[in-house]
Amino acid sequence: xxxxxxxxxxxxxxxxxxxxIFQSGIFTKGENVKxxxxxxxxxxxxxxxxxxxxxxxxxxLCLRILNIGQGDEVILSDFSFPATVNVVEDLGxxxxxxxxxxxxxxxxxxxxxxxxxxxxxxxxxxxxxxNPSGILDIKEVCKKxxxxxxxxxxxxxxxxxxxxxxxxxxxxxxxxxHPRKLVTTGEGGAITTNNSKFADILRVKLNHGAISxxxxxxxxxxxxxxxLSELQTVMGLRQMQKLDKIINKRNKMKIEYDIELCPYGFxxxxxxxxxxxxxxxxxxxxxxxxxxxxxxxxxxGNDIEATLGTYCLSNTTFFKRKYNQVQPIANYLEQRTITxxxxxxxxxxxxxxKIKKYLSINGCSSS
Numbered sequence: 001x002x003x004x005x006x007x008x009x010x011x012x013x014x015x016x017x018x019x020x021i022f023q024s025g026i027f028t029k030g031e032n033v034k035x036x037x038x039x040x041x042x043x044x045x046x047x048x049x050x051x052x053x054x055x056x057x058x059x060x061l062c063l064r065i066l067n068i069g070q071g072d073e074v075i076l077s078d079f080s081f082p083a084t085v086n087v088v089e090d091l092g093x094x095x096x097x098x099x100x101x102x103x104x105x106x107x108x109x110x111x112x113x114x115x116x117x118x119x120x121x122x123x124x125x126x127x128x129x130x131n132p133s134g135i136l137d138i139k140e141v142c143k144k145x146x147x148x149x150x151x152x153x154x155x156x157x158x159x160x161x162x163x164x165x166x167x168x169x170x171x172x173x174x175x176x177x178h179p180r181k182l183v184t185t186g187e188g189g190a191i192t193t194n195n196s197k198f199a200d201i202l203r204v205k206l207n208h209g210a211i212s213x214x215x216x217x218x219x220x221x222x223x224x225x226x227x228l229s230e231l232q233t234v235m236g237l238r239q240m241q242k243l244d245k246i247i248n249k250r251n252k253m254k255i256e257y258d259i260e261l262c263p264y265g266f267x268x269x270x271x272x273x274x275x276x277x278x279x280x281x282x283x284x285x286x287x288x289x290x291x292x293x294x295x296x297x298x299x300x301g302n303d304i305e306a307t308l309g310t311y312c313l314s315n316t317t318f319f320k321r322k323y324n325q326v327q328p329i330a331n332y333l334e335q336r337t338i339t340x341x342x343x344x345x346x347x348x349x350x351x352x353x354k355i356k357k358y359l360s361i362n363g364c365s366s367s
Contacts (some may be wrong), residue, residue: 002304002351004281006343007184008104008239008246017234025229036233037190039240040175044167046192048199050206051233052226055154055176055189059124060087060152062172062191063227065201066122068093073119077107077126077152078313078330084126084152085313093121099327103270104133105283105337109141122148125170127156129309129339130280132166133272139169150174152293155348158247158278159184163264167192177232182246182280183239185232250279253342258283260352265290265358282342285333290364292338299357304351 021027033051041049052058068074070092076084078097086093098111105128112123125138135151142149151170153159159166167173172195177188193199204211209223228236239246254277256265258268265287271277286292292308299306314325340351 002341002346003340003343004305004307004339005180006345007179008182008185008242008343009235012205013238014234018231021230021234028227030229030230031352032233032237033228033252036236036240039237040167040190040192042253043117043240043243044165044173044192046141046167046173047194047196048192048202049167049204050191050199051228052174052189052191052206053228054178054187055152055174056083056087056097057224057226058174058189058191059083059150059152060090061202061205061224062174063087063091063093063122065149065198068121071119073117074122074124075112075115075120075311077123077128078314078327079105079128079310079333080152081310082127082313082316083154084124085319088124089319094119095313095319095323096120097224097319097323097325097327097330099329100128100333101134101270102329103139103267104131104272105129105269105333106131106134107138108134109137112141112145115342116145116147120145120147122150124150124152126152127154127159127166129269129283130155130159130278131269131271131275132156132159132161132169132277133270133275135161135166135169141280142171145349148172154178154189155181155280156278157181157280158243158276159280160276161272162274168194169196172198180280182250182278183236183243185228185236188228188232188236188361247276247278249344250282250342251277253346253348254282255278256348257284257340257342257352261355264356264364279307279342281339283337283339286338287359287364290359291362292336293357295358296338299351299354304354307339309333309339 090212151173177185209221210217267285312330
């Protein structure tokens, strides 16, 4: 099976470091954790970086330090993985689903303006499939209304806007190091911020609520253990060192796909002129008249992994039943997008020839 993504790490690259960790007996809070944390800080340009066990725990913690809970509302992008909304629901707050742009797949500023109330306590912007297009406009709206902006950048490590790396734009930014991401630690995440007050709270919360006095802990708050291990961060370090090269290769592959598929009516994800996209997921809207699910099934039958872009959160069974806020464009994109393999082992022409064969079998032709 040709997978959607193949992790950019091999055991050979980390074998020596793993042996050193086992010999030292230091599996947590060691030198590799510090190096990985610092590398993310330097790469993104953020003032403060904190590692977490996942983007989900990162998002949840960001909401908690904003004291969001029962009776509060959080406006969030409707085209995303359910973790984005689950963390809001978990705290007893009310998710307000914002529809997205049909071309960039990202939240639109007018959606915030239209859905803003006195109960709005935060906005979560999602870099759909790694694309940060529109984040600066959203930031301006949030600044205008004095609302904290959380960026769900689970997919966006390495993307940038006007030369600013994702992680150095929103009030709080959350990353993922899941195996589908360009940098993976198996599971893992990170929070970046330029806000010193947020950083002070995060530092305590991520240390079980403790601060240190002369090597003694004083538990001044309740907190969490969302730590990454030394083994995980060694993996992350090796991939961060070559991230820009990975992104460059994926963008070249994206151009190959565009050349092959756009003449057949496939719509590529639009980027703002000032955006560099890490191509975390290579996703198209399928042409009118093409059965997206049928195409996915056909590719799987030919040992090519494919899947939908991502989910319309408001149309998932739980949230549709509870809130009945289904957003039309996000719902359209869930039904019409397809994500295709993108990594070093992919022969783009082979994949596209299979797609063209499916189109031919089903009576579709180039536009």
